Amino acid sequence: MLWFAFLRLIGLMTTLLAASLVIFVVLEVIPGDPAEVMLGLNAQADTLAALRAELGLNAPVYTRYINWVLGMLHGDFGVSYTYSVPVAELIGERVQVSLPLASGALILSTALAIPIGVYSARHHGKIIDTGIMAVAQIGIAVPNFWIAILMVYVFAIVLRILPSGGFPGWDENFFGSLQALLLPVIALALPQASILARVMRSALLDVLHEDYIRTARAKGLSNKATLWRHGVRNALIPVLTILGLQFSFLIAGTVIIENAFYLPGLGRLIFQGITQRDLIVVKSSVMLLVALTIIVTFLVDIAYAAIDPRLRRRP
Amino acid sequence: MTPALIAKDLCVSISGNPVLRNVSFALEQGKILGLVGESGSGKSMSALSVMQLLPEGARQTGELLFEDKNLTSATDSQMTKVRGKDISMVFQEPLTALNPTRTIGDQVCEGLRWHSRLSRKEAMKRTIIVLERVGLGLEYGLIDRFPHQLSGGQRQRVVIAIAIACQPKVLIADEPTTALDVTVQAQILTLLKDIVQQEQMAMLLISHDLAVVAEMADDVAIMKDGVIVERGPTCQLFDTLSHPYSKKLFDASNYVPAPRQEPVDELAPPLLQVNNVVRRYPLPRGNMFSRRQWHQAVQHVSFDLAPRQSLGLVGESGCGKSTLARTILGLTPPEGGRIQFLGKNPYTISHSDRQDLQLGIQAVFQDPYGSFDPRHTVERTVGEPLHLMRKDFSRLQRRKRVHEVLESVGLSSADANKYPHEFSGGQRQRIAIARALVTNPSLIVADEPVSALDVSIRAQILDLFADLRDRLGMAYLFISHDLSVVQAITDRVIVMNAGRIVEEGPTEEVFTRPKHPYTQVLVAAAPDLNEALHKRRRQ
Numbered sequence: 001m002l003w004f005a006f007l008r009l010i011g012l013m014t015t016l017l018a019a020s021l022v023i024f025v026v027l028e029v030i031p032g033d034p035a036e037v038m039l040g041l042n043a044q045a046d047t048l049a050a051l052r053a054e055l056g057l058n059a060p061v062y063t064r065y066i067n068w069v070l071g072m073l074h075g076d077f078g079v080s081y082t083y084s085v086p087v088a089e090l091i092g093e094r095v096q097v098s099l100p101l102a103s104g105a106l107i108l109s110t111a112l113a114i115p116i117g118v119y120s121a122r123h124h125g126k127i128i129d130t131g132i133m134a135v136a137q138i139g140i141a142v143p144n145f146w147i148a149i150l151m152v153y154v155f156a157i158v159l160r161i162l163p164s165g166g167f168p169g170w171d172e173n174f175f176g177s178l179q180a181l182l183l184p185v186i187a188l189a190l191p192q193a194s195i196l197a198r199v200m201r202s203a204l205l206d207v208l209h210e211d212y213i214r215t216a217r218a219k220g221l222s223n224k225a226t227l228w229r230h231g232v233r234n235a236l237i238p239v240l241t242i243l244g245l246q247f248s249f250l251i252a253g254t255v256i257i258e259n260a261f262y263l264p265g266l267g268r269l270i271f272q273g274i275t276q277r278d279l280i281v282v283k284s285s286v287m288l289l290v291a292l293t294i295i296v297t298f299l300v301d302i303a304y305a306a307i308d309p310r311l312r313r314r315p
Numbered sequence: 316m317t318p319a320l321i322a323k324d325l326c327v328s329i330s331g332n333p334v335l336r337n338v339s340f341a342l343e344q345g346k347i348l349g350l351v352g353e354s355g356s357g358k359s360m361s362a363l364s365v366m367q368l369l370p371e372g373a374r375q376t377g378e379l380l381f382e383d384k385n386l387t388s389a390t391d392s393q394m395t396k397v398r399g400k401d402i403s404m405v406f407q408e409p410l411t412a413l414n415p416t417r418t419i420g421d422q423v424c425e426g427l428r429w430h431s432r433l434s435r436k437e438a439m440k441r442t443i444i445v446l447e448r449v450g451l452g453l454e455y456g457l458i459d460r461f462p463h464q465l466s467g468g469q470r471q472r473v474v475i476a477i478a479i480a481c482q483p484k485v486l487i488a489d490e491p492t493t494a495l496d497v498t499v500q501a502q503i504l505t506l507l508k509d510i511v512q513q514e515q516m517a518m519l520l521i522s523h524d525l526a527v528v529a530e531m532a533d534d535v536a537i538m539k540d541g542v543i544v545e546r547g548p549t550c551q552l553f554d555t556l557s558h559p560y561s562k563k564l565f566d567a568s569n570y571v572p573a574p575r576q577e578p579v580d581e582l583a584p585p586l587l588q589v590n591n592v593v594r595r596y597p598l599p600r601g602n603m604f605s606r607r608q609w610h611q612a613v614q615h616v617s618f619d620l621a622p623r624q625s626l627g628l629v630g631e632s633g634c635g636k637s638t639l640a641r642t643i644l645g646l647t648p649p650e651g652g653r654i655q656f657l658g659k660n661p662y663t664i665s666h667s668d669r670q671d672l673q674l675g676i677q678a679v680f681q682d683p684y685g686s687f688d689p690r691h692t693v694e695r696t697v698g699e700p701l702h703l704m705r706k707d708f709s710r711l712q713r714r715k716r717v718h719e720v721l722e723s724v725g726l727s728s729a730d731a732n733k734y735p736h737e738f739s740g741g742q743r744q745r746i747a748i749a750r751a752l753v754t755n756p757s758l759i760v761a762d763e764p765v766s767a768l769d770v771s772i773r774a775q776i777l778d779l780f781a782d783l784r785d786r787l788g789m790a791y792l793f794i795s796h797d798l799s800v801v802q803a804i805t806d807r808v809i810v811m812n813a814g815r816i817v818e819e820g821p822t823e824e825v826f827t828r829p830k831h832p833y834t835q836v837l838v839a840a841a842p843d844l845n846e847a848l849h850k851r852r853r854q
Binding site: 214229 | 366368391392395396397398399400403404406408411412413414415416417425426429430461463474477478
């Protein structure tokens, strides 16, 4: 198991390196001078030269790449052009919003999806199952920002129990911050939960036709005990696959949801970075998100091996 | 002594279709009742009915008396106290019968803890004893292993351990050895018989194999279409079979097609020459730095096949016989040695010459349904190899040829427009043979061609093979794990073990006087109906 994790860790490093290269190439080497792009069409020649020097654009490509990677390893992400603050500081601030948002949504969607999926599979073919799956279908079809708008209307405007957007900051108002994140988390989690619940249900139905389920029943286990002891764990394997794949959509979702709720998160930072052509911010934040996705994939792989012993190969 | 379990007039129907009709039997302590029949006869349904694990939508009437209780009217929660504790079941497929994500110890222990108030520690102690009982002592260190790390025979022993963990009074075994090799089958059967006698359990043994049942069971019941057609004490029953169906079944399991009419000219230049062939497969690496390990699938195998000869290739799973077949068919190149078919090496000749060889050698596989495209008509499936013929076959000629071969395998030309699902298993195998015949080959490689078929259909297909042999002068390479099939249809036989040929000779001689110890074990382990009955009579 440890060996398996070690091998995967090497894979993770390689992927990260490859990803950094792709991001670097896309944003820097492809035609178009970043300094020119930043300053716009009417830039003065001397301002341009000064910015080039500041950005270190005069150095050869490979030096710039190595400096960028080494800098990131030291926590130095460069200085934002528009904000004039270190990008690391900027990201650190924004992560305080985005991380609770994304992980909250991940936890909530899993916590909703698994019991719902199991319940639906247990009542397979009955009205309740059909009903749940119809709701889940709607959950998949409706975009998350629309759910966001709908919830803002209901909870913030009609009921006036939750804020419609904005973020007070954890240090200022802890409880208020939690409240502020509640609706975004739900809006982000619902479509995910719908997909996962459907996958959980169909995976469990598949597993329940396996021979070992019959063996468990022949041991004397009740339907319910068989389901939980032998069904759910095996059904989690495909659910985990989808969970890993969905994570990148979750990240993409945060960009939309942070904009919809006016949250100062990473997603909004990227969005602003792109509109303001602050390539340093974009490069570093994208790298961060890519790293996050790769790490989640790594964790999913580890979880696979934890669930399915066939994947743990002895050295 | 009163029987442990009595079934009285059991009727089961699934969504309106009757699958069991007035089935009655009694299981006595320390005795084995054998239930034989072909697929669809309702023998597995009888087992599931005793366990009350019938599929959804099944309706049942009749009585299942166990310790003053009628199980047909028991609720599911009442049955959870009976299943596994008083009545247990052993299943056919040992790989899928075990949960892949839980350890062996865990799975054996689970039933124990469900039915008693044992602590985990006590239950584990008992688990160790039970595993030892089925021949998996601590020295195997299997308690913390997972099913995929065990061999097929070990897995079936674990399934048996799960079934006997709570010392049930009734044990049901549904084809417990069908998925296993003959030598492993013999061990498992011995184990089951020993358990029944030692623990005085009552056992219901379900099998399609008359020889297995004759060897094991004290009483036998023969089923057809959900009805028990004939029953009695084993010897007596087989001596005085009276129902036409049971007679037919008995004859079919001993069936040997008529011997060939013209002798094979073994001195003629060989049709197929296999010379020192080597083929190995890479095993998955333990880690990326360790050296690659190889599985030696076929090691220095050589033999000749004369024109019109029927050669058998027997061996247990993993002995390399299918790899060898693929190499001969031109699908996997050998890593060493040479293949020559019609005097040419298929791996070194030009593309057009290779097509000629492909016309001359065709294959028939075990699962006919799996080797057809379900969306193609029979005509398209059977006619497909004809594209190899470069001399353009017109559509009409093509159709004519397809009709010709369909008739030659005992189907009608009207069947050409049907789809595979419209045929029975035996008919599908006939289609597969027709597809092989359509190019007018001189050699057919048949890999387990009758293993998936019921005995009565097996007899018909063997007849067909014999008929084609006499009529068309077809040569065969017959690959099978079933010695009786090979014995029935081949002139010469090759015995393979662990990638090597251990014995070769005329079929009759090899089977009656095996020389190599492995062949001796194989022949001794193969269940034989007449021998089993003979042994029983002497007792």
